[in-house]
Amino acid sequence: MWFTVGGTVLSIQDEMENVFVWEHLQAYEGLSKGAWLGMTFNPKGGTLVWHDNTAVNYSNWGQHDTGPSMLSQNSCYWIQSSNGVWRLGSCTNVTMGVICKIPRVEESSFSRAALPENTTAIAVVVLSTLALCAVLGVVIFLYKRRQSAERGAFESARYSRTTANPSESAEKNILVSDMEMNEQQD
Template identity: 30%
Template sequence: MFKNTSKPPTHSYHHPLPDNIEYRSSTYKVVSGNMSWYDAMHMCTENESELVSITDAYHQAFLTVLVNRLDAPHWIGLYSQDSGINYKWSDGSDTVYTHWDAFDEDDDDFVTGECVFMDVNGGWRRADCETPLTGALCHIPLRSSKPFVLHETSCPSTWVKFGRGCYNFEPVVEKLTFQESRIHCKQKVNTSDVLTIESETENRFVLEQLLSSGFLHRTIWLGMYFNVDTDSMAWVDGSPTDYTNWAGKGPDTKLLTADTCVTTRLVDGVWHLSTCGEQLGFICKTISDVTTEVEVEPLNGLHHGVIPAAVVVAVLIFALLAGAMWFLYRRNPARFRGFPSLGSAYYRQTNSQSTESDGNVLITDLEAHSGFGRPKQIKKCIVYSFICIK
């Protein structure tokens, strides 16, 4: 469907690809089979890798050759959460570098696509996240070679990572009220809460996970409730409510009460109002970019206070030496006339005769080094005050 047949690839693989493909300290994997973008993400995860992010022209060129030889478009880790306005990498990499296909802007089939693939010519193109492609590009995250780590960022064990979020699908089989569900999530991870959904892409990800697990006919809690203080629907984590998926128009807030919560049906992902006292399953969610400090040993066994103390001592010694020099200079300036940094041209004099003498010396020095005679009018500059007089 997406294959560019106008220019067939000049090479093809006659032998199976190796499990790991190395290039410039990066390790890539290629996974194959009809798959949506969500399938691709999970296949990469099963292979202990992530959907590839491309952040510079060197790796773009390498992957262009690879996909061209594979002779088929492959999913990459770029996706949108705001209907194609902005795109981000699924592993959180920066999005400064891009390589969009020139034809992408002119192809109506992909303009609203929220997921991105690399075509056989290397260009990035958009498509619906459910579109089946024949493969995906994965990369194995670099492991730090440093003997110590200052911060760690990851999802808890058994949680699934998607974008910045971590999701726990185990409580789908529970039967708890809305408030009990929130307590249950916080007991698992104190920063988690009942599922919030901020985009269509995230909504599809959740449905894909649940449908593949056979939970087709279940209804689960969403982390949305009616806030009586603001007379509006609100997410439990304070996220903006820009994205919604109601069956029809949004609910009339004039008819809602403090016992109004929101559920979603897995068969279609549509949102419905429910009383908060019902007992349903749910999903827990937390944000994965919360960093945790890891205590490390000081380098070479030194106490962490040694270096700051040494700096303080050095500053004190320098200050004492400077004070001593200043004191000696004030006592006997004649001894320091040989030092240019303390010469009369840079030290403020209070005697007017000395000032005039300094000005003449500077003018004489200028004449000697410039090769020009004294002009008819010249300004004598008093150095210490930066004021020039005729």
């Protein structure tokens, strides 16, 4: 058995998978003649098995490679990049590439696991932004209110001063608004 980090050497379960692998191997035909298949000969049953000891139920052997006398424990098997046909070969052949196969991760289980974390993070960001905007709005409102209170109702009022004593001056100090002054000038 050949294992790699998180995967195993190529196994092909049906014709669709064989065509898929073959189509991708054609892109590398100049670099290698094919790719090793992760199968071995089981002498007890006289059959070929994949790396996980499941029977090889699909095959795409060339015309001369199908005889049982050709199979042995010392044989290695590969898929040709030129035509997708399986062949027997020397296990020391260095012109073959290796394709590793990893188990498929179901997207739905991955999405469901990631969704609550993402939703929570998005909700926290949105709520924090809204809270910050609300606080900023209250600060602006209070600032403008304070400015208008400092100006007060006497913003345009005018004072008249006299040099008389304080009690007389209190009586003589008159608030005159701009409007009253405009009426007197007319």
